[in-house]
Amino acid sequence: MHLTNRRLRLLLLVVLLSGCDGCGSTQEPSSEPTTIEEGESPTADSRFAVLEGVVRLAEGAEAPQYPENPMVPPTGRPEPPEACAPPQQTDRAPLQPAADRGLNGVLVALHDFSTIPEHEPVTHEMTITDCRLTPRLVVATRGDRLRLTNQTEYPFLPNFGMGVLQALVHGQSREVELGQGGARTLECGFAAPCGRAEIVTLYHPLHTVTDEAGHFRIENVPTGEEIRVSAWHPLLVEGSETITLRAGETRRVELTVTPAPQQAAPADTPPHDGPAENDPDILF
Numbered sequence: 001m002h003l004t005n006r007r008l009r010l011l012l013l014v015v016l017l018s019g020c021d022g023c024g025s026t027q028e029p030s031s032e033p034t035t036i037e038e039g040e041s042p043t044a045d046s047r048f049a050v051l052e053g054v055v056r057l058a059e060g061a062e063a064p065q066y067p068e069n070p071m072v073p074p075t076g077r078p079e080p081p082e083a084c085a086p087p088q089q090t091d092r093a094p095l096q097p098a099a100d101r102g103l104n105g106v107l108v109a110l111h112d113f114s115t116i117p118e119h120e121p122v123t124h125e126m127t128i129t130d131c132r133l134t135p136r137l138v139v140a141t142r143g144d145r146l147r148l149t150n151q152t153e154y155p156f157l158p159n160f161g162m163g164v165l166q167a168l169v170h171g172q173s174r175e176v177e178l179g180q181g182g183a184r185t186l187e188c189g190f191a192a193p194c195g196r197a198e199i200v201t202l203y204h205p206l207h208t209v210t211d212e213a214g215h216f217r218i219e220n221v222p223t224g225e226e227i228r229v230s231a232w233h234p235l236l237v238e239g240s241e242t243i244t245l246r247a248g249e250t251r252r253v254e255l256t257v258t259p260a261p262q263q264a265a266p267a268d269t270p271p272h273d274g275p276a277e278n279d280p281d282i283l284f
Helices: 005-018
Strands: 049-057 107-111 123-129 132-134 137-141 145-150 173-177 182-186 197-202 207-209 215-221 226-232 239-244 250-259
Touching: 107 137, 107 215, 123 137, 137 207, 207 215, 226 250, 239 250
Parallel strands: 049 250, 123 145, 137 197
Antiparallel strands: 049 215, 107 207, 107 226, 123 132, 145 173, 182 197, 226 239
């Protein structure tokens, strides 16, 4: 027997009322899942974005190098111990381009953003291995610490910029706080040389160093405003690009750099404690 329209409406009303648990109360709508478009990836915090890419040396440019090989001792100073490898061309030219011109050991940092992400201080490890400071570039956030450990059978005298050089014997470590923004060169004085390393301290954590292929990745990037991303090293002219990211976005960029004009430093000039002429403008 067919149900009339009136009886159908009554039956539907009964069903709705019987399933209405808590009718008349205010309920929060269920949250919708965040949608990530194709080609994007979620970050640790979806309010921010991810920036990744590569730094390349300009076509036709040769690998930049320091005016002097930092493993060659100045006149009157002792040679490194024989157990260590003799001075190499890579000691003077630490930035070696890959087959596709990707450049290792370059600082990539963000500029001109309004919100600084939180940062828990960390300790950066550095060693003197085979008579050489390793890694050649350390980039830290103000408040981080640097721990240097001597893994060579020789008492080196690293210049931490404290006014007094103290010997660092084999197996010994020394730790300092990076409490001021800036860029400085770390070397060893008086005794045998220990190569050269650049220590850069920034006031924010949005930075990284390129890998052997020149690639980089920075997470928790602020969104909705124009920011500048730059690639920098004392041996390079800074390369940069301005971008605006959306929340949850992963953006890929390619930065091109060129060698900085080479200026020979006077032989009696000590490693500087403050900004050099080619220091990145975001540090101070």
